[in-house]
Amino acid sequence: MPSLKDLKNRIDSVTSTRKITKAMQMVAAAKLRRAQDAAESARPYADRMSAVMGNLASGAGKSDSAPKLISGTGRSDVHLLIVATAERGLCGGFNSSIVRLAKSHIEKLQSVGSKVKIITVGKKGREQLKREFSELIINHVDLSDVKRISYNNAKSISDDIVGRFEANEFDVCTIFYNEFKSVISQIPTALQLIPAVFEETEDVGGDFYDYEPDENEILTELLPRAMTTNIFTALLENGASEQGARMSAMDNATRNAGDMIDKLTIEYNRSRQAVITNELIEIISGAEAL
Amino acid sequence: MSGLMQFDLVSPEAALVSMEIISVEIPGAEGDFTALPQHAPLITSLRPGFLKVNSNDGTKEYVVSGGFVEINATSTSVLAEQAFERENITKDIIDELVIDAEKALANCGEDSRDALEKRLYDTKLLLDFLDF
Numbered sequence: 001m002p003s004l005k006d007l008k009n010r011i012d013s014v015t016s017t018r019k020i021t022k023a024m025q026m027v028a029a030a031k032l033r034r035a036q037d038a039a040e041s042a043r044p045y046a047d048r049m050s051a052v053m054g055n056l057a058s059g060a061g062k063s064d065s066a067p068k069l070i071s072g073t074g075r076s077d078v079h080l081l082i083v084a085t086a087e088r089g090l091c092g093g094f095n096s097s098i099v100r101l102a103k104s105h106i107e108k109l110q111s112v113g114s115k116v117k118i119i120t121v122g123k124k125g126r127e128q129l130k131r132e133f134s135e136l137i138i139n140h141v142d143l144s145d146v147k148r149i150s151y152n153n154a155k156s157i158s159d160d161i162v163g164r165f166e167a168n169e170f171d172v173c174t175i176f177y178n179e180f181k182s183v184i185s186q187i188p189t190a191l192q193l194i195p196a197v198f199e200e201t202e203d204v205g206g207d208f209y210d211y212e213p214d215e216n217e218i219l220t221e222l223l224p225r226a227m228t229t230n231i232f233t234a235l236l237e238n239g240a241s242e243q244g245a246r247m248s249a250m251d252n253a254t255r256n257a258g259d260m261i262d263k264l265t266i267e268y269n270r271s272r273q274a275v276i277t278n279e280l281i282e283i284i285s286g287a288e289a290l
Numbered sequence: 291m292s293g294l295m296q297f298d299l300v301s302p303e304a305a306l307v308s309m310e311i312i313s314v315e316i317p318g319a320e321g322d323f324t325a326l327p328q329h330a331p332l333i334t335s336l337r338p339g340f341l342k343v344n345s346n347d348g349t350k351e352y353v354v355s356g357g358f359v360e361i362n363a364t365s366t367s368v369l370a371e372q373a374f375e376r377e378n379i380t381k382d383i384i385d386e387l388v389i390d391a392e393k394a395l396a397n398c399g400e401d402s403r404d405a406l407e408k409r410l411y412d413t414k415l416l417l418d419f420l421d422f
Binding site: 038041042044045046048049052055056150151154159163166208209210211212213218221222225228229232 | 298300301302303304305318319320330331332333334335357358360362367369371397399405
């Protein structure tokens with residue numbers, strides 16, 4: 001049976017915890033709006049890019065001379081996985097849901113004998129993957145100093161990947177991130193970057209456009225850019241998802257802390273009453289004994 | 291050859307301009323050209339240079355660092371890597387573009403050397419056109 005003093009301390013500590021989680025929730029809500037705005041303003045570029053790429057890919061992408069980034073190496077022996085997570089914790093199942101998806105992929109690939117290499121983006125994912133797959137991690141991208149994800153962050157990642165691809169380090173590249181659906185729902189997603197997959201547009205045929213320089217050259221120039229755009233979109237989605245996940249996690253925590261305070265307060269009052277009753281009994285029985 | 295067309299200038303981080311225009315001068319990779327309404331569908335890449343937009347509100351100039359443009363009869367969409375309004379541009383911005391281009395050239399493979407050398411040259415040319 002905890003003493004009154006203990007209960008009082010508990011209540012105080014839970015109250016300050018609630019204050020912190022409440023503050024974190026508000027911060028996450030503000031950051032979420034910013035992250036959503038960023039994702040929103042990046043959308044026109046990404047949409048157009050994928051429309052043009054779809055057009056190009058349905059034409060030039062199928063020819064034998066198509067760039068390797070779109071046709072692949074013809075093998076799928078070595079897989080490179082980009083696992084994008086958050087730099088911070090306290091955001092519910094955000095990080096572990098991505099890691100879980102990545103892990104199941106790794107196990108599937110290893111069971112069919114493929115080699116796996118991992119590049120992690122974000123500290124949390126690396127910590128979790130290091131336990132089991134530390135020998136597979138070949139690089140880590142640290143974004144902890146980055147306040148707002150910029151296109152250049154995505155570009156340096158994509159340059160790294162293209163460099164490794166040209167050095168024949170891997171055959172297939174996939175990025176793992178959380179797609180932002182809503183504050184309460186983020187969907188762990190795997191997106192294949194190399195060989196690049198584009199939705200083929202049907203309304204405007206590939207032959208409709210003139211290309212200058214020719215199709216193949218444009219495709220070669222645009223592919224790395226399309227990949228950077230994909231990575232950028234993934235990082236932005238991830239950013240919004242992280243804040244959304246943190247917001248709902250902190251909302252839950254705040255509510256739980258409130259429930260706990262109520263429960264503790266009741267217990268505190270009960271035992272205070274019990275103490276008073278006890279004292280009364282002692283006084284009365286003391287008086288009776290006289 | 292009359293009327294207006296829809297013009298969009300977007301960068302990866304934001305949509306910068308979206309308006310009705312009369313014509314636009316574009317620094318294409320293979321040479322400058324002007325797009326008017328009813329232009330034949332064309333996709334071309336851009337070199338670092340000036341984008342001149344003529345609309346009913348007058349002429350506006352932008353500096354783009356590269357990217358590509360999609361043109362059809364009714365609209366022109368410029369997807370620029372980076373784009374700045376001419377009046378907002380400073381020497382620092384251009385210097386940074388030059389440094390980026392130099393870095394890319396230093397790290398490139400044989401295949402892309404020509405293209406990157408041209409990019410560096412074109413970026414440096416911007417300095418001559420802008421007075422600081």
